[in-house]
Amino acid sequence: MSFPLTFWDIGLWIAVIALILLAKSEILSPYYGETGIVIEENRLRIVALFFAMLFMLIALIRVYQIIAFP
Amino acid sequence: MNISDPLQLLIFIIIVNVLVTAVGMHIAIMMANISVIGITGGILLLLGAIALTSSILYEFSILAYIGLGLTLWGALLLFIRPTRYVKSKILNSMTVSPLTTIHQVMKALNYKGKGVYLPPRYLKAFRGGTIFVPYRKEVIIPPIEEVAQEKVFLRNPKGVCLNPPGLSLANLYEDELGRDFTMVDLDYLQNNLPKLFIEGLKIAQDFEMGMEGDMIRARITGTVCGELCKEARKTPNICSLGCPLCSSIAIVLARATEKPIIIEKTNLSTDDKTVEAYYRILGTISPMGFPSEEQGVAPVEVSAPSKPTERHPSYLLPSLVGLLLAAFGSTILAWVGWLTWYDITTWSKSLALIFFGPRTGEAISLGIGMKVIYYLLIGSTLLLSGLYAFFRKRLRKV
Numbered sequence: 001m002s003f004p005l006t007f008w009d010i011g012l013w014i015a016v017i018a019l020i021l022l023a024k025s026e027i028l029s030p031y032y033g034e035t036g037i038v039i040e041e042n043r044l045r046i047v048a049l050f051f052a053m054l055f056m057l058i059a060l061i062r063v064y065q066i067i068a069f070p
Numbered sequence: 071m072n073i074s075d076p077l078q079l080l081i082f083i084i085i086v087n088v089l090v091t092a093v094g095m096h097i098a099i100m101m102a103n104i105s106v107i108g109i110t111g112g113i114l115l116l117l118g119a120i121a122l123t124s125s126i127l128y129e130f131s132i133l134a135y136i137g138l139g140l141t142l143w144g145a146l147l148l149f150i151r152p153t154r155y156v157k158s159k160i161l162n163s164m165t166v167s168p169l170t171t172i173h174q175v176m177k178a179l180n181y182k183g184k185g186v187y188l189p190p191r192y193l194k195a196f197r198g199g200t201i202f203v204p205y206r207k208e209v210i211i212p213p214i215e216e217v218a219q220e221k222v223f224l225r226n227p228k229g230v231c232l233n234p235p236g237l238s239l240a241n242l243y244e245d246e247l248g249r250d251f252t253m254v255d256l257d258y259l260q261n262n263l264p265k266l267f268i269e270g271l272k273i274a275q276d277f278e279m280g281m282e283g284d285m286i287r288a289r290i291t292g293t294v295c296g297e298l299c300k301e302a303r304k305t306p307n308i309c310s311l312g313c314p315l316c317s318s319i320a321i322v323l324a325r326a327t328e329k330p331i332i333i334e335k336t337n338l339s340t341d342d343k344t345v346e347a348y349y350r351i352l353g354t355i356s357p358m359g360f361p362s363e364e365q366g367v368a369p370v371e372v373s374a375p376s377k378p379t380e381r382h383p384s385y386l387l388p389s390l391v392g393l394l395l396a397a398f399g400s401t402i403l404a405w406v407g408w409l410t411w412y413d414i415t416t417w418s419k420s421l422a423l424i425f426f427g428p429r430t431g432e433a434i435s436l437g438i439g440m441k442v443i444y445y446l447l448i449g450s451t452l453l454l455s456g457l458y459a460f461f462r463k464r465l466r467k468v
Contacts, residue, residue: 004131
């Protein structure tokens with residue numbers, strides 16, 4: 001009985017989520033004239049940035065592994 | 071059961087997340103019902119938790135992906151649900167009557183002067199605000215000691231002191247920006263009010279503020295107060311006091327410049343979407359003396375007070391989205407570059423073979439015949455779209 005996903009599987013999932021959220025937060029931005037949407041877009045953007053940063057961190061770990069343990 | 075094929079894995083992740091995103095966003099945006107969104111978010115969270123637990127019990131990776139997706143979007147739905155909102159029609163209907171009532175009272179009492187927004191040094195509370203309306207049809211600035219008595223009707227000069235219609239709105243601006251406007255300068259307002267109006271409060275689709283001598287022009291495009299402005303303008307001279315929006319900007323200017331402000335004129339575009347308001351900064355007044363009428367209305371050189379301009383860190387958020395998309399693209403392009411370099415130096419491959427050659431059996435093919443050229447295109451697209459998002463606002467300002 002263990003969690004079936006590895007660290008790298010979750011990294012890929014985070015990458016997809018981050019891209020979806022980043023694109024979504026940009027499309028819903030009031031700067032495109034979308035001022036009538038009633039969700040908290042700032043919070044959506046913060047979550048998108050959080051996932052993007054997380055993925056960048058995972059990518060850095062991967063890069064480090066490739067360089068340190070070729 | 072585990073998904074071993076990278077293609078299945080990738081497609082599965084995308085389908086699950088796009089579907090849950092679409093449903094979640096549709097509920098959040100279209101229904102705009104806070105209780106429904108809350109319930110939906112809670113249900114998604116619960117289902118996600120059940121799926122995650124089941125995936126651990128049965129070691130089933132598909133359930134794990136479903137669980138992660140549902141949990142994320144459930145939590146996100148609860149996190150981004152809207153605050154309570156009011157339809158602009160209701161807001162306008164509620165605001166027009168008190169405005170016209172004030173005007174009727176002023177007219178009945180025969181007060182004809184133009185409203186002067188007084189700076190905070192006249193007041194006991196810095197978050198307060200007072201508009202002085204002279205009895206005669208002229209611009210007069212009352213002495214501080216008269217206003218400080220907090221009387222409504224002043225005798226010398228004859229006039230009336232009222233709470234401006236936009237006082238609460240101006241205080242809301244301060245709360246949102248987290249700054250006391252008496253501690254900022256006009257540069258700060260020029261830099262931060264557009265962000266507040268467009269992104270923070272969504273009052274307008276665009277906001278510009280410019281200075282010409284002692285005049286300040288505020289241009290508010292696509293404002294929710296357009297209809298209110300149109301209704302209010304049916305009452306003559308009401309703009310000398312100002313609607314809540316124009317009045318709030320006048321209060322903000324009075325606080326930042328520490329000088330009295332009058333609303334010189336306002337224009338409404340024919341499509342009722344753009345409001346242009348012109349504010350005049352009145353001359354410096356001595357704290358004790360009573361300025362003559364000439365002193366009051368004489369144009370003066372406006373120099374921005376020498377206070378430091380600071381921006382809230384959240385100002386960087388929209389730029390970060392573009393930067394991160396560009397970073398994703400750069401990462402992929404860097405990886406493509408490294409792969410190309412490796413293939414050339416180690417295997418002496420030609421560029422055509424590297425970019426267009428089949429990668430069957432290698433992890434990068436993802437089981438769907440992915441070639442290096444595809445990664446190059448994906449990376450370039452992400453990089454360019456990120457850069458476009460980053461520079462878009464700056465280009466618009468130019």
